[in-house]
Amino acid sequence: MPAACGTPGVRQGAVRVLIVDDEPELTELLAWAVADAGWQAFSAADGREALTMARGCAPHAVVLDGMLPDLDGVHVLRRLRYENARLPVLMLTARDALEHRLDGLSAGADDYVTKPFSLEEVMLRLRGLLRRAGAEPEAADEPVRVLGDLVLAERTRQVQRAGTPIALTAKEFDLLNFLIRHPRQVLSKAQILGEVWNSSFDSEGNLVEVYIYGLRAKIDKGRAPMIHTVRGAGYVIRAADDGR
Template identity: 60%
Template sequence: MFSEDPDKVSSMTTTSPQGRTELLRPDGSPVRVLVVDDELSITELLSMALRYEGWQIRSAGDGTGALQTARDFRPDAVVLDMMLPDMDGLTVLGRLRRDLPDVPVLFLTAKDAVEDRIAGLTAGGDDYVTKPFSLEEVVARLRGLIRRSGAADRRSDSVLVVGDLMLDEDSHEVSRGGDNIHLTATEFELLRFLMRNPRRVLSKAQILDRVWSYDFGGQANVVELYISYLRRKIDAGREPMIHTRRGAGYLIKPAAS
């Protein structure tokens, strides 16, 4: 039970109860993320999703609270809404950087926000997503930021592999058995979600909640539709990797199994 499994002792990653691989900090402690947004529904949504990644989350509802929390929480990354009640996002950023010069920031901006205030945001390696966002998108961007900032180990694995299926999160390239496959943005996100949870059944509700943005009000059968698209591109003519669990959901697993 407590055998000296060298992989377990020295590795910088661990496998979550859900079977996914987590990012960890070099000292083995969980990654810390500070979430700042004035809408409680947003901070709660994000906190839940990010905790599920195995990260340690704190949240704040305004700039003042954010700066305070940042000081003693010392997060490895910050999710920062640009529109806060008490101060401008850029002001928060500036002060944040005084205490934590290297912390990467993921900005949240309204879709229709004037473009000019986004200028320069990604200059320092930071990134942003527009509201309404999908959780997979936020998680993926955060993982990218954290990986690149060097706050976590497991640096170079921007590639997900399941069987002979390969997905590169940097180049957005997907291939199966060496053949390149072109996916649309939504197809890509769906496949990424499946591949981050191999051999696990994901319900349509879960998929909808993670891959589509939180304000999606459409028909529930988009998931079926997109699964069908993916199959056409990925399983076409080959041993299928995407499987239906009737009444439960879908799962992906290596073909030979």
């Protein structure tokens, strides 16, 4: 569940994201993605609560549904802008609500995503807003690992392949980072568990296989594969043009 202002679960110094939506399942999904990115999630189910939360929690960014049960999302946006002109706001709008999207942008929304949306797209857009606002560090002058056309920035946890950004969960990023630090080296499941999960648990289960499958679906989909299974031994990553 997203934290509430003033609760012991609020982390000092964390990037704070306020999610404003009256659909509990969607709010939980967004809150999970925000937490998985290493940020602190707060939530409000209506416009009045959102304004109260924004004043009390001082979020670094807001994800705002355009259709709320009390105050219209555009009205909430204008109030947020009046109280903090630089607060990044990402609006969620219905796919057929062109007029509403234009109203939101004219009222000061920094970006918008139409429903139904890709969670990865929301997180990429939100990260971009946070970076431009200075809440997330810039990618310049940070450790960067390159393998073929795959680029991984360690501090900002950004990944690109052939210039296309790829959104990963926190554990997917940790797994890829471990693999790319050992290119062309076969890594056993036990090594991966010990490094990425800092544990030997699930050594007989399929946790690693599940995460490798998910990582392949994002890194290798539609491209020459980089992540390979060495049957009975483990996994290896190598550049697509590396035949070894």
